[in-house]
Amino acid sequence: xxxxxxxxxxxxxxxxxxxxxxxxxxxxxxxxxxxxxxxxxxxxxxxxxxxxxxxxxxxxxxxxxxxxxxxxxxxxxxxxxxxxxxxxxxxxxxxxxxxxxxxxxxxxxxxxxxxxxxxxxxxxxxxxxxxxxxxxxxxxxxxxxxxxxxxxxxxxxxxxxxxxxxxxxxxxxxxxxxxxxxxxxxxxxxxxxxxxxxxxxxxxxxxxxxxxxxxxxxxxxxxxxxxxxxxxxxxxxxxxxxxxxxxxxxxxxxxxxxxxxxxxxxxxxxxxxxxxxxxxxxxxxxxxxxxxxxxxxxxxxxxxxxxxxxxxxxxxxxxxxxxxxxxxxxxxxxxxxxxxxxxxxxxxxxxxxxxxxxxxxxxxxxxxxxxxxxxxxxxxxxxxxxxxxxxxxxxxxxxxxxxxxxxxxxxxxxxxxxxxxxxxxxxxxxxxxxxxxxxxxxxxx
Numbered sequence: 001x002x003x004x005x006x007x008x009x010x011x012x013x014x015x016x017x018x019x020x021x022x023x024x025x026x027x028x029x030x031x032x033x034x035x036x037x038x039x040x041x042x043x044x045x046x047x048x049x050x051x052x053x054x055x056x057x058x059x060x061x062x063x064x065x066x067x068x069x070x071x072x073x074x075x076x077x078x079x080x081x082x083x084x085x086x087x088x089x090x091x092x093x094x095x096x097x098x099x100x101x102x103x104x105x106x107x108x109x110x111x112x113x114x115x116x117x118x119x120x121x122x123x124x125x126x127x128x129x130x131x132x133x134x135x136x137x138x139x140x141x142x143x144x145x146x147x148x149x150x151x152x153x154x155x156x157x158x159x160x161x162x163x164x165x166x167x168x169x170x171x172x173x174x175x176x177x178x179x180x181x182x183x184x185x186x187x188x189x190x191x192x193x194x195x196x197x198x199x200x201x202x203x204x205x206x207x208x209x210x211x212x213x214x215x216x217x218x219x220x221x222x223x224x225x226x227x228x229x230x231x232x233x234x235x236x237x238x239x240x241x242x243x244x245x246x247x248x249x250x251x252x253x254x255x256x257x258x259x260x261x262x263x264x265x266x267x268x269x270x271x272x273x274x275x276x277x278x279x280x281x282x283x284x285x286x287x288x289x290x291x292x293x294x295x296x297x298x299x300x301x302x303x304x305x306x307x308x309x310x311x312x313x314x315x316x317x318x319x320x321x322x323x324x325x326x327x328x329x330x331x332x333x334x335x336x337x338x339x340x341x342x343x344x345x346x347x348x349x350x351x352x353x354x355x356x357x358x359x360x361x362x363x364x365x366x367x368x369x370x371x372x373x374x375x376x377x378x379x380x381x382x383x384x385x386x387x388x389x390x391x392x393x394x395x396x397x398x399x400x401x402x403x404x405x406x407x408x409x410x411x412x413x414x415x416x417x418x419x420x421x422x423x424x425x426x427x428x429x430x431x432x433x434x435x436x437x438x439x440x441x442x443x444x445x
Contacts, residue, residue, distance in 0.1 A: 020212050022153055028205040029146040030168045032098060035198040036139045037172020038179075039105055040074070041272065042195055043112075043132065045180030046188035047071060053188075054115070054124050061379065061389045066125060068375025070132050075250070075364035075371075077136025078143065082364070085144035086357020087223070094149060094211035097141045102202035104138030105195065113189045136364075143360045148353035151345045152215040158441070159295055159342040160287025166338035167283035170276035172198075177273035216352025219444045229351035230358065234429075235344065239362050241425055242340050244418040245299070246363030247370045248306045249333035252313070252415055264322030271322055275330035282334045289335075294439055295343045298335055300426040303419035305332030310416035314409030332419065337363065346441035374411035381407035 047067050055063035085097060111118065111131030119127045146165060154161040180191055212218065216226055229235060264271065290298050309329025316322040344351070344359050383389040385403045395403070433439040 032142045034168045034172040037169045038176040039195045041173040041176025049188040058122050064379045065375040068371045072371030073132045074136030075367035077133045078140040079361045079364040081137045081140025082144045082357045083361040086353045089353045090217045094145045098145045099206040101138040101141035102199040106199045108134030147356045148214045159290045162338040162342045163283040163286030167280045170279035173276035174273050214353050221350050226354050229348045242359045242362035243366040245336040247366040248419040250367045266319045271326045275326050278330035279334035296430045302332050303422045306419040310412050314412035349444050377411045381410045
């Protein structure tokens with residue numbers, strides 16, 4: 001009879017994700033976010049063309065509000081998709097949603113490009129709106145998958161890895177913005193079609209790729225326990241705060257080219273590219289900064305700079321002041337989105353993909369609301385300066401450009417209050433954490 005084997009004297013650390021190709025998973029996640037950034041940047045670049053060709057003939061007095069709605073509706077699609085997909089992620093599967101996201105981007109962009117072939121007159125607005133919505137659904141699928149995916153395979157370094165991942169959203173904005181600027185002679189449809197390329201690459205890279213279950217599912221946390229985390233008061237505070245941080249970052253980013261080109265005497269899209277460059281570089285250093293300040297401390301500093309930067313953007317009237325204002329705003333908003341996601345995941349890991357999805361839903365819903373409001377503020381200011389909406393049609397084009405330049409800063413001033421409100425919220429949480437000896441990330445036992 002053989003002697004019983006000895007139990008090991010100490011536990012052996014096992015990487016439960018060793019069988020997954022982490023580098024390829026990270027690459028396809030990065031490329032999917034890059035695709036979303038490219039698409040958003042190209043939509044912003046051609047916004048003036050779409051407004052002039054399609055919306056001015058429909059309703060010139062409200063055409064800025066209409067283009068604001070088109071730029072904002074992808075975030076509505078994002079919000080609805082991530083709200084539905086996040087709790088069902090382990091059921092539907094990452095391997096289905098991620099390639100499907102790329103397909104949505106491709107089809108949605110094609111609908112916008114061929115809008116004039118699909119409808120005429122006022123109905124074109126609905127077609128363009130629908131194509132933009134489908135692009136937003138694709139982006140929602142991306143965020144539904146990649147945030148819990150990276151939090152799962154890098155569970156001990158969530159803030160650093162999520163910031164590094166989300167560096168590629170501004171990376172996509174940079175690429176799309178530069179392409180839009182350098183390819184000025186291309187028509188707007190050709191510019192949008194550039195977004196097909198990263199979409200196809202995502203589809204190819206997903207072939208045969210094996211995805212892990214989420215951190216919550218792998219740890220045996222039930223769906224009921226996951227939903228209970230929604231009721232935690234601290235999560236509710238973070239959830240509501242996400243409305244304001246996202247609006248401070250993404251809504252002005254979509255509005256920069258349209259509103260500021262007239263005031264800073266350079267292409268506004270170049271300011272977006274410049275700010276995206278700041279974000280791309282800085283997010284790779286988020287881990288050490290958050291370790292020194294804490295994630296909440298980092299968010300407090302971010303809100304302070306974002307509020308100051310938005311006010312400065314509203315007052316900028318030259319390339320130099322535009323760049324200085326954009327630098328302050330960019331340094332403020334660069335860490336907001338991924339650090340908010342990481343904070344929710346570190347404090348409430350049992351909430352899994354659901355809580356991260358709800359954070360994304362809050363952020364994108366706010367943008368869908370804020371962009372049309374920014375457009376409405378712009379329209380109203382233009383009408384006031386013109387002496388009433390009824391006078392718009394009679395104003396000469398060169399004078400109209402001067403009026404629009406005067407009106408451009410008003411929408412940025414309105415948004416500046418949002419991050420300022422969060423100074424009180426994040427300051428209170430930061431002080432509370434420090435009184436308890438500092439926050440430590442919660443681990444699922």
